[in-house]
Amino acid sequence: MSTAIRQVRGRREVNVKAVTMRKSKQETARTRKRIVDAAATEFRRRGIVATGLADLMSAAGLTHGGFYRHFDSKDELVAEACAVAMASTGETLASATRGTTKRQRLRTLLATYLSTSHRDKRHGACALAALGSELARADKQTRAAATRGFLELVQLLADQSDELPSELAPEEANKGALVAASTMIGSLLMSRIVTDRKLSEAILRNAEDLIASSLGELKSGAVRP
Amino acid sequence: MSTAIRQVRGRREVNVKAVTMRKSKQETARTRKRIVDAAATEFRRRGIVATGLADLMSAAGLTHGGFYRHFDSKDELVAEACAVAMASTGETLASATRGTTKRQRLRTLLATYLSTSHRDKRHGACALAALGSELARADKQTRAAATRGFLELVQLLADQSDELPSELAPEEANKGALVAASTMIGSLLMSRIVTDRKLSEAILRNAEDLIASSLGELKSGAVRP
DNA sequence: TGTACATCAGTGAACGCGCGTTCACTGATGTAC
DNA sequence: TGTACATCAGTGAACGCGCGTTCACTGATGTAC
Numbered sequence: 001m002s003t004a005i006r007q008v009r010g011r012r013e014v015n016v017k018a019v020t021m022r023k024s025k026q027e028t029a030r031t032r033k034r035i036v037d038a039a040a041t042e043f044r045r046r047g048i049v050a051t052g053l054a055d056l057m058s059a060a061g062l063t064h065g066g067f068y069r070h071f072d073s074k075d076e077l078v079a080e081a082c083a084v085a086m087a088s089t090g091e092t093l094a095s096a097t098r099g100t101t102k103r104q105r106l107r108t109l110l111a112t113y114l115s116t117s118h119r120d121k122r123h124g125a126c127a128l129a130a131l132g133s134e135l136a137r138a139d140k141q142t143r144a145a146a147t148r149g150f151l152e153l154v155q156l157l158a159d160q161s162d163e164l165p166s167e168l169a170p171e172e173a174n175k176g177a178l179v180a181a182s183t184m185i186g187s188l189l190m191s192r193i194v195t196d197r198k199l200s201e202a203i204l205r206n207a208e209d210l211i212a213s214s215l216g217e218l219k220s221g222a223v224r225p
Numbered sequence: 226m227s228t229a230i231r232q233v234r235g236r237r238e239v240n241v242k243a244v245t246m247r248k249s250k251q252e253t254a255r256t257r258k259r260i261v262d263a264a265a266t267e268f269r270r271r272g273i274v275a276t277g278l279a280d281l282m283s284a285a286g287l288t289h290g291g292f293y294r295h296f297d298s299k300d301e302l303v304a305e306a307c308a309v310a311m312a313s314t315g316e317t318l319a320s321a322t323r324g325t326t327k328r329q330r331l332r333t334l335l336a337t338y339l340s341t342s343h344r345d346k347r348h349g350a351c352a353l354a355a356l357g358s359e360l361a362r363a364d365k366q367t368r369a370a371a372t373r374g375f376l377e378l379v380q381l382l383a384d385q386s387d388e389l390p391s392e393l394a395p396e397e398a399n400k401g402a403l404v405a406a407s408t409m410i411g412s413l414l415m416s417r418i419v420t421d422r423k424l425s426e427a428i429l430r431n432a433e434d435l436i437a438s439s440l441g442e443l444k445s446g447a448v449r450p
Numbered sequence: 451t452g453t454a455c456a457t458c459a460g461t462g463a464a465c466g467c468g469c470g471t472t473c474a475c476t477g478a479t480g481t482a483c
Numbered sequence: 484t485g486t487a488c489a490t491c492a493g494t495g496a497a498c499g500c501g502c503g504t505t506c507a508c509t510g511a512t513g514t515a516c
Binding site: 252253256287288289290291294295 | 493494495
Binding site: 052053054064065067068073074 | 501502503504505506
């Protein structure tokens, strides 16, 4: 197969160098992406510090030596993997709410994030809950990626309560969403730590209910004392 | 000094063997406690996986070889250190509320937990926020210790809203406290991850306000729709 | 188009290092008589 | 009380291992003419 591809390239090389080059870069980029994706999965499964580069590279179908053709250091990979993990959670939530009515969206979003399957499928879960305490010690780039992902989650929640009275400052409007996001992350985290199954489920269910009614209240324009 | 102690023991040995033995065990126990305390501090500062036993032992003023006179494995120490860290957070919160009026207690508790100094002084901070994602991957004993600490925090919060209408089931009464505890942990965690100083402070302040008014609402007996 | 050379993604051995754990040893303390 | 022996907390060297990183090498691909 690789021979065939080579021949095709050979025929085209004089006329479409740019395209050929782009194709080559694309293949390298694809490998790089495979490594980042494997990292996003393995870091969330086992933790950042506990996951070695050799494990990671073999999860991506490569040997460890090739790592430094793509990254300057493990830290660089951590930052990228974190960004990818955050984006994939964002997409999961966005696609879960797609096709539901505006009214159902908040409930669907909460039910997805605070589900037992999200709790148990850690390798694909929200990186903030899966890696939180390690992210707090990570370098600036990684924390910046995590911050962006967090703000996306806040925004997604704020979008569900945009029927707020317009006289409220946008900062004020985001207040409930900011706390709701922290509650979701904290609840998912605690549901994983706790050794009692019923308690674990109560944490998730209660958070779901309280956020729904709390943001729902905002939605109907109720003002707190 | 140790010679003097020995002489005293020498004089007593015939009559009070039991006491002499107890004294010896006490000294060993004190050393053991020093190791656990150092671990509780260092784990929270650097993370569990990232902290080596040699670092830990030298932080306790010992060399690494003596570790296994006190513990069977690192995991055993992790579980104990986690329990100690959780207990110390409980004491910090309890002593902060001591001397304040019943009415002020919730606010004081929230202000203490969600303060920037708690955010920044990680080595003495709440283990659930400082070690959360590592605790979720820890063995059963460690997670059980974390669970006990979490439930204590929940109880402490529930105690501030014990003026609830009595017809509510105790389970229902704890619902708000359970979510409030998760919110506090999630907020403290996120305030550490985020790269924007103002955002970090907004996370803490907003959580404080919303929990205060949310549990305060429960306190006055208001019923949600 | 064919040929000679350059590039560079990927391999696998090797680097020094720190990890958790083990062990022979020490010396202070406790025990027995 | 004094003496001989046992215990055991603590030391520091050593174990095998996996870590992040480097490097000489390979071979497929791309480039130049």
